[in-house]
Amino acid sequence: MRRFVPMVFLLAACGGGDAAPRADLVLRGATVYTGEGDGAAQAIAVREGRIVWVGAEADAEAWIDAGTEVRDLTGRVIYPGFVDAHAHFGGIGQRELTLNLEGTDTKDAFLTRLEEAVARTPKGEWVTGRGWIETFWDPPVFPTRHDLDRIAPDHPVLLTRADGHASIANSAALRLAGVTGATPAPPGGAINLDVDGEPTGMLIDRAQALVRRHVPETSTAQLERAMELASERSVRLGWTQVHDMHGSWDEVAMMRRLYDQDRIKVRLYKTISGPGEQADSLIALGPQPPEFDDRFELRAIKIVVDGALGSRGAALLDPYSDDPATLGLITTDTVAVKAMLRAALRGGIQVAGHAIGDRANRLLLDLYGDALAAVPTAERAIAEPRWRNEHSQIVQPADLPRFAELGVIASMQPSHAIGDLHFVPSRIGLDRTAGAYAWHSLLELGVPVAGGSDAPVERGEPMIEFYAAVARKDLQGRDGPGWHPEERVTREQALAMFTRYPAFAAFAEDRAGTIAVGKRADFTILDRDIMVIPEPEILQATNVMTVIGGRIVYDATSGSP
Numbered sequence: 001m002r003r004f005v006p007m008v009f010l011l012a013a014c015g016g017g018d019a020a021p022r023a024d025l026v027l028r029g030a031t032v033y034t035g036e037g038d039g040a041a042q043a044i045a046v047r048e049g050r051i052v053w054v055g056a057e058a059d060a061e062a063w064i065d066a067g068t069e070v071r072d073l074t075g076r077v078i079y080p081g082f083v084d085a086h087a088h089f090g091g092i093g094q095r096e097l098t099l100n101l102e103g104t105d106t107k108d109a110f111l112t113r114l115e116e117a118v119a120r121t122p123k124g125e126w127v128t129g130r131g132w133i134e135t136f137w138d139p140p141v142f143p144t145r146h147d148l149d150r151i152a153p154d155h156p157v158l159l160t161r162a163d164g165h166a167s168i169a170n171s172a173a174l175r176l177a178g179v180t181g182a183t184p185a186p187p188g189g190a191i192n193l194d195v196d197g198e199p200t201g202m203l204i205d206r207a208q209a210l211v212r213r214h215v216p217e218t219s220t221a222q223l224e225r226a227m228e229l230a231s232e233r234s235v236r237l238g239w240t241q242v243h244d245m246h247g248s249w250d251e252v253a254m255m256r257r258l259y260d261q262d263r264i265k266v267r268l269y270k271t272i273s274g275p276g277e278q279a280d281s282l283i284a285l286g287p288q289p290p291e292f293d294d295r296f297e298l299r300a301i302k303i304v305v306d307g308a309l310g311s312r313g314a315a316l317l318d319p320y321s322d323d324p325a326t327l328g329l330i331t332t333d334t335v336a337v338k339a340m341l342r343a344a345l346r347g348g349i350q351v352a353g354h355a356i357g358d359r360a361n362r363l364l365l366d367l368y369g370d371a372l373a374a375v376p377t378a379e380r381a382i383a384e385p386r387w388r389n390e391h392s393q394i395v396q397p398a399d400l401p402r403f404a405e406l407g408v409i410a411s412m413q414p415s416h417a418i419g420d421l422h423f424v425p426s427r428i429g430l431d432r433t434a435g436a437y438a439w440h441s442l443l444e445l446g447v448p449v450a451g452g453s454d455a456p457v458e459r460g461e462p463m464i465e466f467y468a469a470v471a472r473k474d475l476q477g478r479d480g481p482g483w484h485p486e487e488r489v490t491r492e493q494a495l496a497m498f499t500r501y502p503a504f505a506a507f508a509e510d511r512a513g514t515i516a517v518g519k520r521a522d523f524t525i526l527d528r529d530i531m532v533i534p535e536p537e538i539l540q541a542t543n544v545m546t547v548i549g550g551r552i553v554y555d556a557t558s559g560s561p
């Protein structure tokens with residue numbers, strides 16, 4: 001499968017003969033990290049969306065003629081295009097479209113952002129948003145409806161916590177929904193009450209629906225706008241591809257429409273949610289050939305085996321240390337999954353399974369192992385199915401080698417660790433942190449670790465993820481017992497987590513993932529060298545240009561330095 005690259009290399013190398021080599025785009029004057037473990041390069045030539053040359057500044061001139069766009073990137077650093085291997089694209093867009101509360105590190109900042117949204121919304125209309133996390137606030141307590149009422153007495157307000165498992169509603173919203181102190185909470189949900197027995201406004205898990213169903217439905221035009229905003233945000237931050245970790249055929253149709261209209265610029269590796277009819281129809285169709293110039297690909301199913309750790313929904317083998325009555329939840333129909341996995345192997349469809357708790361991780365590995373044993377290679381559409389474990393979060397150390405044995409890719413989100421580890425030791429006990437967020441152990445075992453952000457659950461910024469992977473400290477530089485600093489990775493490993501391994505996880509290592517002749521011209525260009533600067537400074541690194549398929553889709557190089 002590597003034949004393609006050397007062939008194009010030969011063509012490029014021969015170009016110096018009678019026909020002068022010419023590039024559509026030349027980037028020069030930069031520091032180039034190719035991700036191929038090589039020496040220094042300063043310049044890249046691109047033709048028809050592919051890399052045709054990478055080398056020394058002095059040799060760049062040969063690729064330039066009157067039709068070549070030349071960009072001098074002196075002082076900037078070029079990396080292979082960063083990929084977010086686990087995110088929720090529509091959710092990122094929704095967060096942009098409504099009120100984006102990510103990064104509101106104080107309650108005042110949170111309320112100020114609400115105030116701005118209220119000011120631009122006509123009275124009586126809903127203000128909705130997502131992204132706050134009270135654990136950063138001082139004190140770290142949930143907001144109340146009274147906090148919101150002071151700012152929004154005349155607008156119904158519903159603001160969802162970053163993880164999606166809780167929302168705060170103001171009094172106007174509770175009134176519209178008819179939620180009072182006497183309202184029974186639905187199964188799987190809670191309506192938090194104050195000392196007087198009145199709702200605080202906090203709605204947990206399934207209780208959120210009591211208010212959310214009164215929020216006007218998002219129109220198709222708004223959903224399309226959300227995806228457009230998600231694309232704009234992604235390329236601004238330097239993501240060149242997003243692996244979108246859930247989905248329906250309706251969404252696929254919408255994305256195809258938006259690519260057609262050039263409203264989505266970032267590459268998407270799309271999944272369909274399973275098990276069920278929607279997933280079955282993808283299996284029946286088989287892997288879809290790359291569409292829209294390789295920017296959209298559909299060949300994978302997403303399943304969700306358990307809940308999340310924050311709400312004690314992650315399935316554990318032994319009870320929660322801070323709630324001995326709880327083991328968490330298996331959230332999928334394992335009988336249906338079993339049948340689906342076998343069909344997926346026969347149909348050549350990749351499966352990406354969400355597993356957070358150690359029981360869920362073991363179950364997913366068992367399910368994958370059973371299917372791989374039941375369907376021999378000769379009966380598979382693709383010999384190497386590259387199934388993925390999304391999160392691989394709390395794993396029994398004994399189960400870690402099974403990733404390598406089964407050929408399972410670990411798809412992990414470093415930001416989860418540096419947020420969660422503040423509460424994980426009390427939730428599961430120090431012992432069980434031994435196989436938690438174990439990126440380095442998995443890499444040592446030879447497991448490809450594809451890095452992602454899980455945005456909008458996390459903020460979804462490449463520099464936060466890269467920093468978390470190498471520092472394994474929170475954004476303020478703190479860590480603590482159970483953080484396992486030995487699970488930090490080197491900068492080279494972190495770069496691979498966001499470039500080379502996601503390419504492998506998308507069957508694209510021959511076309512993407514490093515800067516090499518013949519590969520896609522996808523680049524993330526930063527204002528500083530994250531391979532050498534001090535750790536805390538990584539968080540200050542800024543994307544200044546994003547190139548996808550040789551096209552500059554984001555450019556801040558002409559602005560202020």
Ligand SMILES: [Zn+2]
Binds near residue numbers: 086245
């Ligand atoms: Zn997710």
